[in-house]
Amino acid sequence: MTEAAAEEVASKPARAPRGRLFRRYALWFALLIAGALLVSGAIEVYFSYQEHKQALVRIQQEKAAGAAALVSQFIKEIEAQVGWSLHSAFVPGEAGAEQRRLDFIRLLRQVPAVTELSYLDGDGREQLRVSRLSIDMEGSQADLSQEPKFVQARESGLYLSPVYFHKESEPHLTMALAGAGRSPGVTAAEVNLKFIWDLVSQMQVGEAGRAYLVDADDRLIAHPDISLVLRKIDLSDLPHVRAARAAAIMGVPVAAGQELTRDPEGREVLSAHASIASLGWIVFVDLPVNEAFGPVIASLERTAAIVLLGIAFAVVIGLALGRRMTGPIRLLREGAARIGAAT
Amino acid sequence: MINRRTFVVAAATLIAAPRFALAQGAVRKARIAYLSANPVRPGDFRSQGFLQGLRELGYSEGKDVIIEHFNAPTVGDLRRFAARAVASAPDIIVAVSTMAAIAAKEQTTKIPIVFFAVSAPVAAGIVTSLSLPGGNITGVSLMSTDLAGKRLQLLRDLVPDLSRVAVFHIPDNTASPRRLAAIQAAGAMLSIAVRPVSARSPEELESGFAEIAAEGMQAVIMVGSFVYTNNVGRIAELALQYRLPTIGGLSQYSAAGVFVSYGPRLTDNFRRAAYYVDRILKGTRPEDLPVEQPTVFDFVINLKTARALGITVPPILLIQATEFIE
Numbered sequence: 001m002t003e004a005a006a007e008e009v010a011s012k013p014a015r016a017p018r019g020r021l022f023r024r025y026a027l028w029f030a031l032l033i034a035g036a037l038l039v040s041g042a043i044e045v046y047f048s049y050q051e052h053k054q055a056l057v058r059i060q061q062e063k064a065a066g067a068a069a070l071v072s073q074f075i076k077e078i079e080a081q082v083g084w085s086l087h088s089a090f091v092p093g094e095a096g097a098e099q100r101r102l103d104f105i106r107l108l109r110q111v112p113a114v115t116e117l118s119y120l121d122g123d124g125r126e127q128l129r130v131s132r133l134s135i136d137m138e139g140s141q142a143d144l145s146q147e148p149k150f151v152q153a154r155e156s157g158l159y160l161s162p163v164y165f166h167k168e169s170e171p172h173l174t175m176a177l178a179g180a181g182r183s184p185g186v187t188a189a190e191v192n193l194k195f196i197w198d199l200v201s202q203m204q205v206g207e208a209g210r211a212y213l214v215d216a217d218d219r220l221i222a223h224p225d226i227s228l229v230l231r232k233i234d235l236s237d238l239p240h241v242r243a244a245r246a247a248a249i250m251g252v253p254v255a256a257g258q259e260l261t262r263d264p265e266g267r268e269v270l271s272a273h274a275s276i277a278s279l280g281w282i283v284f285v286d287l288p289v290n291e292a293f294g295p296v297i298a299s300l301e302r303t304a305a306i307v308l309l310g311i312a313f314a315v316v317i318g319l320a321l322g323r324r325m326t327g328p329i330r331l332l333r334e335g336a337a338r339i340g341a342a343t
Numbered sequence: 344m345i346n347r348r349t350f351v352v353a354a355a356t357l358i359a360a361p362r363f364a365l366a367q368g369a370v371r372k373a374r375i376a377y378l379s380a381n382p383v384r385p386g387d388f389r390s391q392g393f394l395q396g397l398r399e400l401g402y403s404e405g406k407d408v409i410i411e412h413f414n415a416p417t418v419g420d421l422r423r424f425a426a427r428a429v430a431s432a433p434d435i436i437v438a439v440s441t442m443a444a445i446a447a448k449e450q451t452t453k454i455p456i457v458f459f460a461v462s463a464p465v466a467a468g469i470v471t472s473l474s475l476p477g478g479n480i481t482g483v484s485l486m487s488t489d490l491a492g493k494r495l496q497l498l499r500d501l502v503p504d505l506s507r508v509a510v511f512h513i514p515d516n517t518a519s520p521r522r523l524a525a526i527q528a529a530g531a532m533l534s535i536a537v538r539p540v541s542a543r544s545p546e547e548l549e550s551g552f553a554e555i556a557a558e559g560m561q562a563v564i565m566v567g568s569f570v571y572t573n574n575v576g577r578i579a580e581l582a583l584q585y586r587l588p589t590i591g592g593l594s595q596y597s598a599a600g601v602f603v604s605y606g607p608r609l610t611d612n613f614r615r616a617a618y619y620v621d622r623i624l625k626g627t628r629p630e631d632l633p634v635e636q637p638t639v640f641d642f643v644i645n646l647k648t649a650r651a652l653g654i655t656v657p658p659i660l661l662i663q664a665t666e667f668i669e
Binding site for chain 1: 472473474475486489490492493495496529532533622627631632633634635636638639640659662663665
């Protein structure tokens with residue numbers, strides 16, 4: 001290269017670089033950085049979503065287990081009370097009958113959920129009936145020896161009937177316990193399940209979440225909105241109820257992926273459940289998806305904002321670095337071109 | 344190109360707009376038409392219970408909800424007053440008592456109606472069933488017909504050797520024949536003779552008591568009605584005068600001096616009606632709200648009256664009582 005040409009090259013200011021080379025470099029820089037950000041953002045959001053969902057389902061499962069325990073406790077307490085009233089069978093004759101009547105009346109007074117108590121003797125004949133709503137009956141001798149409450153209580157000690165709807169609108173069940181001894185009598189109690197509604201409706205599940213209870217036939221028997229219960233809604237066609245029922249029957253946990261579903265009111269929810277084996281009932285705890293995934297969506301928005309910022313930054317860097325890189329290259333190219341032209 | 348001025352104006356508008364929109368969308372006051380017939384009156388314990396229920400749900404009378412009273416002087420005027428209530432175009436009609444509910448139902452199939460202080464809504468034809476009321480009307484039931492037999496049985500437990508009981512009722516009430524029939528059926532089961540007495544006014548009550556005392560009746564059942572509830576004091580006096588143990592359906596009876604009363608806890612009933620109003624105002628359709636029945640019952644014994652009547656209440660009944668009046 002001649003001295004003159006070199007001086008010319010050196011003295012020429014590095015012009016603002018334009019042209020294909022610059023654009024290509026700028027583009028590659030931007031793409032590289034943006035690509036890295038996007039990929040990392042996407043992976044982050046995906047895993048965050050999965051983890052969040054799992055954490056929520058775990059919390060809800062614990063709530064469901066807690067509710068199931070409460071319901072189970074409610075039934076067991078009534079069982080205990082009814083069980084104590086069986087002791088009067090050991091007091092012979094008239095005194096025993098008086099004691100029994102006293103026990104029944106005390107039980108009705110103490111347990112508002114029980115609406116009626118009856119005692120069947122060893123032959124299945126009704127000897128006493130004490131009721132909150134109907135007339136008390138003594139010594140009616142009605143033969144109830146073929147009734148499931150007598151037969152099954154004698155067989156296994158405890159009988160819990162399927163949920164029935166009194167007067168077409170109030171969920172009840174019959175609980176029957178047999179006494180001890182060779183040919184024991186049976187005490188049967190009619191339990192108004194509206195009181196379980198109290199338990200279930202007071203459960204706090206986030207802001208708009210719900211806890212509800214279905215019986216062995218998948219009919220709703222407790223829900224914060226009691227009007228749904230009184231309508232005796234059948235939930236067996238809801239997918240998460242079907243899945244929970246199948247799992248409960250087989251004694252295995254529900255397969256993952258069943259949690260997002262629609263609740264009895266038609267909202268999109270994240271659902272968890274726990275079953276009460278002795279009754280065949282299942283407790284569901286639902287949280288609406290927009291509340292459940294609120295934090296995830298917020299995190300997604302944050303990530304998106306950061307990615308966009310990052311891309312903008314990447315473009316700026318790309319421009320700056322591109323200029324830095326292509327400037328000298330261009331000068332060299334021009335210099336080489338001149339040299340080539342000069343020779 | 345957006346210049347600075349345009350930007351500032353646009354930003355200011357955007358910031359101001361939501362506030363403006365909020366002011367426009369402020370909650371409109373709900374209008375309730377309260378339909379009743381004498382002797383049920385606005386301001387009585389029923390409406391007070393209902394208002395308390397509304398307050399507990401966050402409604403303030405005058406601020407969130409306006410209640411207009413349509414109080415018919417007699418039951419016969421209910422149709423006119425119901426028509427007026429409907430014409431006032433309220434958001435909800437609250438009907439107190441069976442007759443008011445029936446009158447309101449006749450006048451409109453569009454405006455939601457909530458009833459309370461109704462003893463047997465299905466039997467009275469107000470709703471098709473408890474779980475699916477159907478149509479635009481729903482509410483809370485007192486299930487009084489079902490308790491008729493129980494009241495007779497309690498009397499039997501309290502009065503030794505009970506075999507003759509008089510039953511005071513108002514024949515014009517739609518619910519009366521059914522409740523009378525229920526008591527008579529219970530009487531047949533318990534081997535107690537039941538003698539109905541019709542009494543529509545305090546004067547007829549007086550002559551009625553004199554008559555049954557002369558016939559040797561041993562106890563009295565009052566079939567609930569608004570006339571009787573408004574005259575509990577007089578009834579208690581007459582019962583004491585003729586030394587007749589009497590049972591009523593509301594705790595008001597015992598508080599006023601009647602021997603015993605057995606019935607649903609009324610305050611729950613009235614407050615629950617407010618819950619129905621709340622649900623309907625928030626958009627639930629009346630046909631989606633089943634009729635609820637009471638779950639808590641009050642058994643009140645007036646021990647002072649017991650002593651005056653010379654009755655010793657056996658312990659097994661003392662245990663059952665939820666409240667004592669001394």
